[in-house]
Amino acid sequence: KLILLNSELLSREQALIDIEDRGYQFGDGVYEVVRIYNSHFFELEAHLERLERSAHEIKIKLPFTISELKQRIEKLKKSNNVHSGHLYLQITRGVSPRNHAFPEKAEPVLVAYTKEYSKEPSRIPGRAMFTDDIRWLRCDIKSLNLLGNVMAKDDATVKGYDEAIFHRGEIVTEGSSTNVFIIKNRILYTHPANHLILDGITRRKILSVAASLDIQVKEESFTKQQLLEADEVFISSTTQEVRPIIEVDGQPIGNGKEGDVTASLQAEFEIHISRSEK
Numbered sequence: 001k002l003i004l005l006n007s008e009l010l011s012r013e014q015a016l017i018d019i020e021d022r023g024y025q026f027g028d029g030v031y032e033v034v035r036i037y038n039s040h041f042f043e044l045e046a047h048l049e050r051l052e053r054s055a056h057e058i059k060i061k062l063p064f065t066i067s068e069l070k071q072r073i074e075k076l077k078k079s080n081n082v083h084s085g086h087l088y089l090q091i092t093r094g095v096s097p098r099n100h101a102f103p104e105k106a107e108p109v110l111v112a113y114t115k116e117y118s119k120e121p122s123r124i125p126g127r128a129m130f131t132d133d134i135r136w137l138r139c140d141i142k143s144l145n146l147l148g149n150v151m152a153k154d155d156a157t158v159k160g161y162d163e164a165i166f167h168r169g170e171i172v173t174e175g176s177s178t179n180v181f182i183i184k185n186r187i188l189y190t191h192p193a194n195h196l197i198l199d200g201i202t203r204r205k206i207l208s209v210a211a212s213l214d215i216q217v218k219e220e221s222f223t224k225q226q227l228l229e230a231d232e233v234f235i236s237s238t239t240q241e242v243r244p245i246i247e248v249d250g251q252p253i254g255n256g257k258e259g260d261v262t263a264s265l266q267a268e269f270e271i272h273i274s275r276s277e278k
């Protein structure tokens, strides 16, 4: 399997990263994870648009156009013959002697590689725990600065949960690597897309799919208590699609099983996926 490093397709052994790459030393970079279904990228434009925005927000000037990037990753996907899996892609500010301030000139470093799924990611209903959201206040940027996310996810995993659900005070924001939705009286709620959450590509798709199913949508924040009293809860991400959450902090949600609104959203989402494979 080959790796894309800047504009070259290399073996893993040849794909070398410098010890003074700012992505390595400061987490100074941005990333995307793009799903591949039936050898096609899913929602590629939306992911690359968000990548461009994330880079802009941290003042990284991309050393290539989006169409050049698309060509490179298409070539990578074909070379690796990926059928069902994902592409991981990151761009750092580049290599420069270690200094907090940005280097006068450094060439951003692009790395991308693919993963073939031996089996589809599990959508079995999950169990989550609440975790204080102590991350910085630019969670809308998909950056490599993921300590707040990975420490919460590890804590949840060690305790036997499938996801950590962040909250600031009483307000639920999102999961460690997912967005969070609740359904109450057939109304779908999710945190508004602002600086406190990542505006997930799957989140956006779900909102448009819900509208097409005549499910009322409210992009309004909700509390931990409202989540615990919801009829249904689910999380969403590129890799997990729509995943029901049936228990939080040991408390069952609704009847403790996947809800029918959640199931109908996933079913409609799958139709959109199959349409995209044309």
Ligand SMILES: Cc1ncc(COP(=O)(O)O)c(CN[C@@H]2CONC2=O)c1O
Residues within 6 Å of the ligand: 033, 149, 174, 175, 176, 177, 178, 179, 197, 198, 199, 200, 201, 202, 203, 236, 237, 238, 239
């Ligand atoms: C903090 C956070 N919130 C929400 C999401 C969901 O966004 P998408 O719907 O655009 O995927 C992610 C995705 N994280 C990526 C997706 O898979 N693995 C990751 O690290 C995330 O890391």
